Amino acid sequence: MFEYAPAPESRDIVDLKPSYGLFINGEWVEPLGEGREKTVNPASEEVLAEVAVASEADVDRAVQAARKAFTVWSAMPGSERAKYLFRIARIIQERSRELAVLESLDNGKPIRESRDVDLPLVAAHFFYYAGWADKLGYAGYGADPRPLGVAGQVIPWNFPLLMLAWKIAPALACGNTVVLKPAETTPLTALAFAEICRQVDLPPGVVNIVTGAGETGAALVNHPDVNKVAFTGSTEVGRQIARSVAGSGKKVTLELGGKAANIVFEDAALDQAVEGIVNGIFFNQGHVCCAGSRLLVQESIATELLEALKRRLGTLRLGDPLDKNTDIGAINSAAQLARIRELSDAGEPEGAERWSPACLLPDKGFWFPPTIFTGVAQSHRIAREEVFGPVLSVLTFRTPAEAVEKANNTPFGLSAGVWTEKGSRILWVASKLRAGVVWANTFNKFDPTSPFGGYKESGYGREGGRHGLEAYLDV
Template sequence: MPTFEYAPAPESRAVVDIASSYGLFINGEWVDGHGTTFKTVNPASEEVLADIHEGDASDVDLAVKAARTAYSRVWSRMSGADRGKYLFRIARLLQERAREFAVLESLDNGKPIKETRDVDIPLAAAHFFYHAGWADKLGHAGLGPDPQPYGVVGQVIPWNFPLLMLSWKIAPALATGNTVVLKPAETTPLTALLFAEVCQQADLPPGVVNIVTGARETGQAIVDHPDIDKIAFTGSTGVGKMIARSIAGTRKGVTLELGGKGANIVFDDAPIDQTVEGIVRGIFFNQGHVCCAGSRLLVQESIAEEVTRRLQRRLATLRVGDPLDKNTDVGAINSRAQLDKITQLSEAGEAEGAQRWDNGCPLPDKGFWFRPTVFSGVTQTHRIAQEEIFGPVLSVLTFRTPQEAVAKANNTPYGLSAGIWTDKGSRILWTADQLKAGVVWANTFNQFDPTSPFGGYKESGYGREGGRHGLAGYLKGSN
């Protein structure tokens, strides 16, 4: 199949104005941190974008104090209707400045502009819009007649959907009447810092939202702070377990959205062309930096060869490169550390005997890149079938019966997502019933919506985010 040649179609960078260095956003003001600074880079070019302050325990303490004061003096006394109006303002501001956020996100994260423009930023605005409406209707949420907020919430978010994960955290926390101290990921702080500006433009009372940048120790200081009432975290299962241990024996609330090893199950009656598109969406969307990615493809044996052949043909047309080019399908890997991890697990896949294939596309000279890769002949004991790779790497396994598909799909400590591809409605419902996964996509994959609860079974975490269920995580005693 010929690959069409496209002229470059870069989105303009002129819409963003990146400062050379950023402070911390505490009590509605920019302040310098007491710790050191670190640099955030564009992973597509390794260009340094800005110096970022690493908040230390004293900075976290200041932020918590600001959040506590804002909670007790302002936010907890405000009507739900007024809290909602602030959230509506924020939603509108995000929409107004959507292109700026999209370009900045692509620069700092490496993901393609078509995804930040069409997925990350619109969904982030939608999360604020959805939760805004809940703020004065919480008594109708089925979580008790007069549900109460925790107070001050500490939130730690990952680098794969920086602004979207911020909105998943801040929107429900504020709607339910909590104030927040949020730490963005160390490699992707810029959109969270721009969001602080949005809070100022919305005239959000000082201290309701505090943004403390930093790395692991900053996050630990938030988790351990005695005046934080609830922790919300999205990230790896390893860190999630550490947080669960840290808060054990306290009365802190917690929600954890952790790792996954999603099974994408293809039955022999599936519509093949649609399925191939769904497989691509499942594992190559956002470079595979998705906790709910369909990273294990389970194909019925009778069609495995055909599906693999058509998938490879489709992958040959994927365009890997400049995240700001509107034609780009797959962008840069977020960091060198992540690239090393993907490389190492892929080498383990080969060493353990799986067959490696990639689409052979050219890669830019600078930056962090990995070709869309497919492993066939994978068995359940292979590391690439058990461990989360968090990159554009698909492991293909086969099955003969629906029972075998379900057994293999559930054979993991994770339980976040799964996909089912078949033309038979009753088989969809039977399979969905059997799967131990918090989100199941039938004949589709990687769909997200603020009204739809997201979160996993087993070691994929505690609680749900989004929808009515997501509110429970921010209201005392309701989950």
């Protein structure tokens, strides 16, 4: 195994303010209440900045600003809206190093991921939807589709800037205005995006960003002048939102949890499958709603595959998220670490066998080693509940039909993976899986042109691609 010298990315590129207000009507404003929260670096527990907590009155100010801006923005020709989106995309590219460092500081993910995955995809989403802005009549939703109005958007902490792009880019392309609430533990890149909105001279009120926790999100979702609600997060909160907006006439999309099956058949390319398994569950510390957290491996190759997987896990490097050699970063918060520990600690008493590679955890910060459970039954909590951490449950199967049955035995239905050399088997299995996205001989591949979303308790509606426009149009 190679010994790597430290290769830290510089923090100097990021200009952090000690305190942030709310971004309403194109201006930084102080909250009407006294609420302030600290956002911390999960790798060191260092306080990064103090962030305003928006009250119900603050949310109302933001919604009213968005409502006023809607008359101007929706009347603007699509080709003009596209120019703003193109400008945003270009500035994101120009500032990508700064934004990647900020994302890793606030979220805990390795800089390699924020630099090489998150930021290119963020820019790509704005470029892609800029292209749609003057072509909405050709999207398949009628000759002259109209925007809905004000979109209230609530995003999670696992991909803060990417989830912002998934929400804001199609909303603006369609002519809507936005009030967005980032997650309380990861607000900093959303606040940096507010500065980008000012940099491109986006008309005031088109994008408003209000920070806060659950109460702020509830105030936004329940505001009577919000026409569209978009939420990415837990199934539990998704249920609450669905109940609260029922009968209100608001259009809703929910992208919720998952418990994806990654199915490996005996004829799969073993080394390729191992890389896909690692990417499927240990990418972003497993903080991925579509993570391949259940490995279904054909019985005949289970021993060989597990040996190869354990060897590969022994080479993963856990540590400083800003080190370019780091594979596994910090868990996002103390609360999430407690949740991962609770579910993992239930694994062995229920009969599963736990394994982690030799791994020194830093003294400060929130850390959890990559973990595999074998001997897992479908009834175990680790096989049924979303851990949202670097924890893999391994189950076996004998026939393709058994693999499909086990894969579908979950209340979720967001994603799945299939590994085999037979194209016919890929197509047969994919057609039987109740999952919104099925990857074949790969995992966690995203593209702005491709729709993403789930079934059952994984939510409804699609984001990305032509399909992602529908949620923001009156069709």
